[in-house]
Amino acid sequence: MPTPEVHAKLSASSAHRWLNCPGSVRLTADLPDKTSEYAEAGRVAHALAELRLSKYFTPGVGQKAFEQRLQEIRSNPHYAPEMEHFVGEYVEYVQELALSFPSPPYVSVERRVDFSAFVPEGFGTTDCVMIHGKELYITDFKYGQGVEVEAQDNPQLMLYAVGALLACSLNYDIARVHMTIVQPRAGGIKEAEIDAAALLDWAEHTVRPKAKLAFDGTDELHSGDWYRFCKAKATCRIRMQEAVSAVEDFGRRAPDLLSDAELGQLLHRLEPLVRYAEAVRTYAQDKLMTGAAIPG
Ligand code: SF4
Incomplete structure (x- = not known):
């Protein structure tokens, strides 16, 4: 089963944050890691995708070993039959991409990439790396359906691409990088591209200084949608302050009854507070489940 990037202090998957x-x-740093049903289902779906693509691209994978592995995956409690369909969409996308070139591309599935040249101890695992001519293709499979993930300016994909670019620089002269999110249960296929030179410039001038600050343990905190x-x-x-401040100055003027227009605005402004309240409730419930007390 693919393992999450638990060992990288600055992982690609948390780079947006x-x-x-x-x-x-x-x-x-000292807060416990927490997994979820969704994360476990994602891992199983990735294992299935890896198996299917490895069989397709690696002639040496025998039918018996394939069937055995498939049985292992299907007996995982987080496996669901509907997974086959969604994984199939991702697998089909990668296969069609490979077939779109006039000659067979280089393909690597579940490829570990190292971007520690820019991020201290930075590494990750990218779902699929493909190279043809001067073009590099990074494809990332997302099984989640709660949050639609964009490909444009996605630092996780960009860091994977940086790692792949560095790894293949001796054998390939890559000029252009294509990055794709395949998220069958939300958003579908999202694509972005960037010049290899611009990508390395981003790694040098944006990523390197921020990664150093983060790795060295800076106090610099900024609240935003990356809290998720x-x-x-x-x-x-x-x-907490940001969530509360979203409504604390709202509608202090007369009359005593809020108008429908104000309520419409208020609904929007309450959203962050509602999400924050849910996070606090979940945190408190998790604590209580471990036998700890939440005073009051
Ligand atoms: S501001 Fe706080 S909650 Fe938001 S990302 Fe930073 S540490 Fe996390």
Whole structure:
């Protein structure tokens, strides 16, 4: 089963957070990791995708070994039959991409990439790397359906691409990088591209300084939509202040009854507070489940 990037302090999958809020690395360093049903289902779906693509691209994978592995995956409690269809959409996308070139491309599935030249101890695993001529293709499979993921300016994809670019620089002269998100259950296929030179420039001038700050344990905290997977999202004081301030100055003027127009605006402004309240409730419930007390 693919393992999550638990060992990288500055992982590609959390780059959106640590690039925007470098202090979150220090703040969350001692907080326990938490998994979820969704994360486990995602891991099983990735294992299935890896198996199917490995069989397709690696002639040496025998039918018996394939069937055995397939049985293992299907007996996982987080496996669901509907997974076959969604994984199939991703697999089909990668196969069609490979067939779109006039000659067979280089393909690597579940490829570990190292971007520690820019991010201290930075590495990750990218779902599929493909190279043809001067073009590099990074494809990332997302099984989640809660949050639609964009390909444009996606630092996770960009860091994977940086790692792949560095790894293949001896054998290939890559000029252009294509990055794709395949998210069958939300958003479908999203594509972005960038010149290899511009990507390396981003790594040097944007990523390197932020990664150093984050790795060194800066106090610099910035609240924003990157909090979603932050382990401190219930207990971070800045996040709490931002959520509360969204409504504290709202509608202080007369008359005594709020108008429909005001209520419409209020609904929007309450959203961050509602999400924050859910995070706090979940945090408190998790604590209570471990036998700890939440005073009051
Ligand atoms: S909750 Fe937001 S502001 Fe607080 S550490 Fe996490 S990302 Fe930074």
